[in-house]
Amino acid sequence: MIHVAVIGYGYWGPNLVRNLQEADGARVAMVCDQSEERLARARRRHPAVEMTTSFDAVLANPAVHAVAIATPVRTHYELARRALEAGKHVLVEKPLTQRVEEAEELCALAEKKGLVLMVDHIFVYSPPVQKMKEIVDSGRLGKLFFIDSVRINLGLFQHDVNVVWDLAPHDLSIVDHLVGRLPRGLSAFGATHANHDIEDVAYLNLDYGDGLIANFHVNWLSPVKVRSMILGGSEQSLIYNDLEVSEKVKVYNRGISIARTQEERRQILISYRSGDVWAPNVANTEALAGMAAHFVECVAQGKRPLTDGQAGLRIVRILDAAQRSIKTQGGRVML
Ligand SMILES: NC(=O)c1ccc[n+]([C@@H]2O[C@H](COP(=O)([O-])OP(=O)(O)OC[C@H]3O[C@@H](n4cnc5c(N)ncnc54)[C@H](O)[C@@H]3O)[C@@H](O)[C@H]2O)c1
Numbered sequence: 001m002i003h004v005a006v007i008g009y010g011y012w013g014p015n016l017v018r019n020l021q022e023a024d025g026a027r028v029a030m031v032c033d034q035s036e037e038r039l040a041r042a043r044r045r046h047p048a049v050e051m052t053t054s055f056d057a058v059l060a061n062p063a064v065h066a067v068a069i070a071t072p073v074r075t076h077y078e079l080a081r082r083a084l085e086a087g088k089h090v091l092v093e094k095p096l097t098q099r100v101e102e103a104e105e106l107c108a109l110a111e112k113k114g115l116v117l118m119v120d121h122i123f124v125y126s127p128p129v130q131k132m133k134e135i136v137d138s139g140r141l142g143k144l145f146f147i148d149s150v151r152i153n154l155g156l157f158q159h160d161v162n163v164v165w166d167l168a169p170h171d172l173s174i175v176d177h178l179v180g181r182l183p184r185g186l187s188a189f190g191a192t193h194a195n196h197d198i199e200d201v202a203y204l205n206l207d208y209g210d211g212l213i214a215n216f217h218v219n220w221l222s223p224v225k226v227r228s229m230i231l232g233g234s235e236q237s238l239i240y241n242d243l244e245v246s247e248k249v250k251v252y253n254r255g256i257s258i259a260r261t262q263e264e265r266r267q268i269l270i271s272y273r274s275g276d277v278w279a280p281n282v283a284n285t286e287a288l289a290g291m292a293a294h295f296v297e298c299v300a301q302g303k304r305p306l307t308d309g310q311a312g313l314r315i316v317r318i319l320d321a322a323q324r325s326i327k328t329q330g331g332r333v334m335l
Pocket of ligand 1: 070097
């Protein structure tokens with residue numbers, strides 16, 4: 001049985017506690033939060049779990065094998081580093097850290113200590129994204145030409161990170177999982193409205209090389225909620241709409257047929273194809289439950305997680321580059 005301590009019982013922590021508690025082979029042994037009020041809430045819901053305001057007490061408890069960190073982003077590095085140094089396996093909420101060097105250091109430390117370091121890139125564990133991965137890997141879409149991603153709504157304003165660091169990890173980690181490589185470079189634009197230090201609207205344009213460009217729109221000010229991603233391929237295209245109750249993923253057998261012979265190319269002959277739309281069956285399971293089960297399995301069996309520290313580091317690299325690009329409103333940053 002893997003004993004886990006959950007650090008941070010604010011908005012997201014309760015979801016981690018519930019899902020880790022329900023994961024086979026695990027139990028939540030401790031919940032730690034600096035706030036007595038939050039702990040009182042946790043105690044009411046989980047009377048059998050030990051509550052503490054002291055992170056030192058968690059680290060000193062030899063019965064705790066792993067910690068799951070759901071505190072504000074600025075605290076991730078320090079808490080994760082101390083937990084790894086104390087010999088605990090670590091699950092960190094997204095994004096892994098606020099700085100590239102911090103993420104690199106955590107990866108090296110986990111490697112040196114032989115401990116699991118995993119980041120909660122939750123969408124990688126969601127059934128629609130798992131189906132998208134299956135479709136992309138099958139080659140059915142052909143060569144990927146473009147990705148267009150929109151994640152906008154009247155958002156919960158964060159105090160320590162902007163909309164890019166808050167929302168883009170979701171979409172960037174989906175694309176990282178699907179494409180399997182870092183972009184070559186990016187340009188990003190952002191604007192502040194509610195708070196002059198924190199961008200609440202941003203556009204990121206990433207160049208993945210080999211003809212693939214991707215655009216990400218993240219926004220806390222939109223009156224309507226949109227959670228969509230289009231993958232345009234040479235053969236077929238896919239639309240993912242996370243707000244659909246069913247048929248979240250649809251594959252369109254539509255596109256262009258590009259001229260293949262010299263003569264056709266000279267005449268710029270492009271024809272259009274219009275075919276069927278297909279909605280594959282997608283399981284209806286909770287992404288967070290899958291993520292929690294995967295963490296427990298990796299700890300129990302010494303396996304490398306799908307979203308390991310390196311995956312977290314790749315996303316932090318992109319976020320850091322986007323932040324630098326926003327400073328110069330779209331200045332190109334190479335990765
Ligand atoms: N995977 C997802 O879909 C998802 C969704 C929401 C939030 N998150 C992530 O979860 C993390 C927490 O976000 P939130 O919205 O729950 O924040 P929050 O501010 O609501 O909660 C954070 C909690 O951590 C506690 N805390 C702060 N520093 C601490 C410390 N040093 N030791 C112990 N407790 C401490 C605070 O008292 C608070 O209760 C962030 O990294 C965020 O990006 C992930």
